[in-house]
Amino acid sequence: MEAALKILFVDDEPDLAPLIRQKFRRHVRDGQLDLEFASDGVEALETLDERPDIEVVVTDLNMPRMDGLTLLRHLRKRERQHKAIVVTAYGDMENIRTAMNQGAFDFLTKPIDLGDLEVTINNARELVEREREASFVREAIGRYLSDEVAQAILADPDALALGGERREVSVLMSDLSGFSALSERLEPERVVELLNIYLGKMTEVIDAYGGTIDEFIGDAILVIFGAPIPREDHAERAVACAVAMQRAMSDVNAVMAERGLSDLAMGIAVNTGEVVVGNIGSEKRAKYGVVGSPVNLTSRIQTLAASGEVVITTATRDAAGPTVRIESTRKVSMKGFAEP
Structure with missing residues (x-):
């Protein structure tokens, strides 16, 4: 009715x-x-x-x-x-x-x-x-969908068509440390409540820096900078966003303390490279997303990020330029990737 x-x-x-x-x-x-x-x-x-x-x-x-x-x-x-x-x-x-x-x-x-x-x-x-x-x-x-993708679709329904384009972007991936163990101790409804608090705060930060959330994977977040709206400073935005997300964890943990729970911690990785961005899927079900080796590498590198740490690749450092201050460097070889 x-x-x-x-x-x-x-x-x-x-x-x-x-x-x-x-x-x-x-x-x-x-x-x-x-x-x-x-x-x-x-x-x-x-x-x-x-x-x-x-x-x-x-x-x-x-x-x-x-x-x-x-x-x-x-x-x-x-x-x-x-x-x-x-x-x-x-x-x-x-x-x-x-x-x-x-x-x-x-x-x-x-x-x-x-x-x-x-x-x-x-x-x-x-x-x-x-x-x-x-x-x-x-x-x-x-x-x-992100605001930018939503506005593009509302302005032009043809934007829903399947397909993609090559573009250099920066990819950010974050993941909570110890959240799986916490999930086992809490009722499912409580887990969802706390997850929404965390994701809600992170979404605010990501929106402020012009990132497009590709997807939530449990407590992990995959974010694109430089698509769908091209941005020359996508690498700078991605790194600045990662730092801001780490700082915003204090707000999340303030809520955790109110609920009598221990602090959460997060590791973040940022990588830059050429990917394919666009509508991916079938005519019945599709999503705006990103595909390419740089995405896979970001996911791998994220596993190296300690709690409270932001790890970026050489490609991101070079793209961001002198605006990014590096505290330490390390050289690692990732299985399946030729370049260290």
Whole structure:
């Protein structure tokens, strides 16, 4: 069942509210409409403060204390963009034009024809429902894709097509130390709760540095810098993000302490190289991701990162330049990779 359309009627005529309630009593009873009433613009704004979920405002133009045009100006400043329908005298084209320029969705003339009112409300309902659907799609996409990927898809549906392109990016991979042991001691629901706290904080940091989260792998995070939006400073961003993520662990551990649990620690690796980025999968199920040897190498190197440490490769150091301060170096050979 669709949610009720929430409407505020604003008019100083005392007989209007009973008339509207009688006309739409069945719609209210069936949960199709949710009606509120105010006698002028001042009372309307007070009602909207109490009921920010109201979607449609039907307002008279001539009222005491605050008229309809002034109310429209206030509505335009509010965070929620209410659909406004103005009611005015027949032939009052100047006020109608002003109201429409101030964002009114439609208008009705006095005396109100209840049949016309119902048609206008139905038109508003269709528009509100389309906006609800679009909002749901944006929210759903945003929960599973980075903001940049989501915006690209919403702006161009062809961005969903399978395929990829070669691009130099920096890849970051983080993993918690000892989380598996902690998971064995806690109830599954508690593990998910703590994991969401950790991932939520890390996501904030990653977003701040323009990273694209490729996926969560349990408590591990795989992040791309330089895709889908190309960035010349992707290596610098990746290293700076890794350092910021380590610093943010103090916030995570503050929550852990409140729950009576021991601190968590994380190791991070960053690598830079040419990969293929794009939509990977099948026509029915796909994801924006990254494929290539540099990704595999990042995963291998991450196992070398001690708790609280950020390990970067020579490729990342060279790409980032002098902005990165190296505390120590080591030379390791990774199985399956020719270069040390």
